[in-house]
Amino acid sequence: MTAPTKSASPIMVYLAFAIVYIVWGSTYFFIQKALAGFPPFILGSFRFLVAGGLLISWCLIKGEQIFNKRNIRIAAIGGILMLGLGNGIVIWVEQFIPSGLVAIMVASAAIWFVILDKPKWKENLTSKSTLAGVIIGFIGVILLFGEQMIHSFNTQQSTKEVIGMGLLVLGPIGWAGGSLYAKYKTDPNSSVTVNTAWQMIAAGLLFIPGSIFSSEYQTFKWSQVSLDAWLSIIYLIIFGSIAAFSAYVWLLKVRSATQVSTYAYVNPVVAILLSLTFTNEKITFIQIIGLFVILGSVLLINLVKYRNNAKELVKKDNLLIQKA
Numbered sequence: 001m002t003a004p005t006k007s008a009s010p011i012m013v014y015l016a017f018a019i020v021y022i023v024w025g026s027t028y029f030f031i032q033k034a035l036a037g038f039p040p041f042i043l044g045s046f047r048f049l050v051a052g053g054l055l056i057s058w059c060l061i062k063g064e065q066i067f068n069k070r071n072i073r074i075a076a077i078g079g080i081l082m083l084g085l086g087n088g089i090v091i092w093v094e095q096f097i098p099s100g101l102v103a104i105m106v107a108s109a110a111i112w113f114v115i116l117d118k119p120k121w122k123e124n125l126t127s128k129s130t131l132a133g134v135i136i137g138f139i140g141v142i143l144l145f146g147e148q149m150i151h152s153f154n155t156q157q158s159t160k161e162v163i164g165m166g167l168l169v170l171g172p173i174g175w176a177g178g179s180l181y182a183k184y185k186t187d188p189n190s191s192v193t194v195n196t197a198w199q200m201i202a203a204g205l206l207f208i209p210g211s212i213f214s215s216e217y218q219t220f221k222w223s224q225v226s227l228d229a230w231l232s233i234i235y236l237i238i239f240g241s242i243a244a245f246s247a248y249v250w251l252l253k254v255r256s257a258t259q260v261s262t263y264a265y266v267n268p269v270v271a272i273l274l275s276l277t278f279t280n281e282k283i284t285f286i287q288i289i290g291l292f293v294i295l296g297s298v299l300l301i302n303l304v305k306y307r308n309n310a311k312e313l314v315k316k317d318n319l320l321i322q323k324a
Contacts, residue, residue, distance in 0.1 A: 008254040008255075013251070013254065013255065015247075016247040016248075016250055016251050017247075017251065017263075019243055019244050019247040020244050020247050020248050020251065020260075020263045021263055021266040021267065021270060022270050023239045023240060023243060023244040024240065024244050024248075024263060024267050024270075025266065025267040025268070025269065025270025025271045025273075025274065026235075026239075026240075026270065026271065026274055027236060027240045027244075028090075028094070028102065028103060028267075028271050029271065029274065030232045030233075030235050030236055030240070031043075031090065031091055031094050031232075031236065032094050033228060033229065033232040034229050034232035034233045034236060035091070035094060035095055035229075036226065036228065036229050037224075037225040037226045037228070037229025037230070037232075037233075038220075038225065038229060038233065039211065039214070039216040039219075039220055040088075040091045040092045040095060040210075040216075041092075041207045041208075041210035041211035041214060041216055042207075042211050042216050042217070042220055043091055043233065044083075044084075044087070044088050044091050044203070044204070044207035044210075045204045045205070045207035045208050045211060046204075046233065047204070047233060047236050047237055047240075047241060048083055048200040048201070048203045048204035048207070048241065049200070049201060049204030049205070050204075050237050051200050051204075051237045051238075051241035051242050051245075052196075052197045052198070052199075052200030052201035052203075052204055053197075053201070054237075054242065055193055055194075055196060055197035055200065055242060055246075056194075056197040056198075056201070058193065059191065059193055059194050059197060064191050064193070064194055065191070065194070066194060068190070070187070071186070071187060071190050071194070071195060071198070072198050074181075074182065074185045074186055074195075075182070075186070075194075075195045075196075075198035075199045075202065076198060076199070076202035077178070077181060077182075077202075078178045078179070078181050078182030078185075078186075078195075078199055079178070079198065079199025079200060079201070079202040079203045080178070080202050080203060080206055081174045081175070081177055081178025081181065082174070082175050082178035082179055082182070082199065082203070083178075083199060083200060083202075083203030083245075084202070084203040084206040084207070085170070085171060085174035085175070085178070086109075086171045086172065086174045086175030086178065087171075087175070087203070088171075088203070088206070088207065088210075089167045089168060089170065089171035089174075090102060090106060090168075090171060092164070092167070093164035093167060093168060095160075096158065096160050096161055096164065097161055097164045097165070097168075102168060103141065103144075103267065103268040103271060105165070105168035105169065105171070105172065106168070106171065106172055106175075106264060106267075107137070107138060107141040107172075107264045107265055107267075107268060108138065108169075108172045108264075109172035109175050109176050109261060109264045110134055110137060110138070110258075110261040110262065110264040110265055111134055111138060112172050112173050112175075112176035112177075113176045113179070113180070113257050113258055113260075113261035114130070114131070114134055114258055114261075115176075116173075116176050116177055116180055117180055117257050117258065119184065120256060120257065120258065123256075124258055129300045129301070129303040130258060130300070130301055130303075132297075132300050133297040133298065133299070133300030133301035133302075133303070134258075134297070134301065136293060136296065136297040136300065137262070137264075137265040137293075137294055137297030137298065137301070138265075139293060140265065140290045140291070140292075140293030140294035140296075140297055141265060141268050141290070141294060142290075143286055143287070143289055143290030143293060144268055144269070144272060144287050144290035144291065144294065146286060146290075172264075176257075176261070179252060179257060179260075179261075180257055182195070182199070182249065182252065183252040183253070183257055186253075188253065192246065192249055192250045192253065193246065195249060196245060196246045196249045199245075199249070200241060200245070248260065248263070258301060259301060259302055262297075262298045262301055262302070265294045265297055265298060266294065266295075266298060268294070269291055269294050269295070272287065272291070
């Protein structure tokens with residue numbers, strides 16, 4: 001089954017991509033800051049339950065249909081795979097693995113989108129620009145964080161770090177699989193906001209058993225959470241979850257999964273730029289090359305779409321000329 005691609009305003013599409021690119025690029029930084037005050041499973045459950053609850057409340061105020069068993073089931077499966085498995089692994093491993101190395105592993109999601117998107121195999125696997133863009137983009141991410149990666153591998157790894165590296169292979173597969181499942185199974189006429197809310201609530205509930213089994217509530221005290229951690233989790237809820245994830249889910253409706261997956265390459269670029277702006281970190285020549293390689297890969301992945309749009313414009317112009 002192939003999900004129909006809905007027509008959408010180009011301005012809204014560009015705005016949604018900008019939100020996903022920029023906001024999600026900053027979340028690595030804010031997740032680490034939030035982890036200074038919140039244990040990982042409590043952080044995940046609190047973030048997604050609050051964000052999902054706020055979205056559901058907004059939908060109730062608007063009078064939207066909230067309870068549809070089929071839509072809730074599909075949203076829950078997608079949310080568990082994307083946010084529970086994909087994002088949950090990122091939250092957990094950022095306790096002891098550098099964010100740069102995490103970014104490299106997460107960027108592999110763009111490759112998994114191509115591999116798992118069976119309805120688009122013919123289109124993606126026969127497009128030289130798409131395949132080149134996916135491969136080149138991953139190379140660009142490695143160039144961007146290559147020095148950090150080498151340092152990490154040259155340092156003696158703890159058991160948790162080794163487990164974390166293994167989980168970071170699994171996480172992007174879960175994220176890509178959940179995204180594609182939601183894209184192709186969700187009713188195209190259903191509310192994006194309602195579906196997004198149920199995805200977050202399902203993921204938030206999934207984190208609760210983890211916090212219980214890891215005994216996080218035995219040592220965690222809400223009163224001891226620093227203001228910095230509170231501000232970070234508020235940012236993650238409002239911007240990372242409600243704004244960016246809603247934009248992401250909507251983009252999956254109106255654009256191909258391969259195009260949307262370019263966020264995985266651009267997010268590390270944004271993370272580096274933010275780091276240069278707000279910290280004393282300096283960028284190397286290799287990292288500059290990596291930035292340009294990544295941006296070039298995004299252009300290649302979207303090249304087919306640009307060409308198709310150009311052909312459509314030519315056809316319309318020819319029709320107008322014939323009618324005149």
